[in-house]
Amino acid sequence: MAANEETKESFETALSRLEQIVGALEKGDLSLEDSLKLYEEGIGRARFCQERLEEAESKIEVLSQDARLLLDRAAKPEPSR
Numbered sequence: 001m002a003a004n005e006e007t008k009e010s011f012e013t014a015l016s017r018l019e020q021i022v023g024a025l026e027k028g029d030l031s032l033e034d035s036l037k038l039y040e041e042g043i044g045r046a047r048f049c050q051e052r053l054e055e056a057e058s059k060i061e062v063l064s065q066d067a068r069l070l071l072d073r074a075a076k077p078e079p080s081r
Helices: 003-008 011-027 032-075
Strands: none
Touching: 011 032
16 A cells, blocks of 8 residues: 555545455455455555554543643632732
8 A cells, every 4th residue: 555545545444444355365265466465455554543543542642631631720729819
């Protein structure tokens, strides 16, 4: 899979294709050459999906930290003047 194709592809599309690849490989009716090509494509898509998941996890961590800070500020009473 070319790099520019990866950037245009969504996580869901890549995961769906990966599931198709696994299914085709599990059937066992492909030639060795076709199996290797699919396996290589599958590894590329698995890496792509893993990277997207790691990016999403990082974003969730940042958002959660921001939310905790906001909640902590909201929970602290304003100092009396």
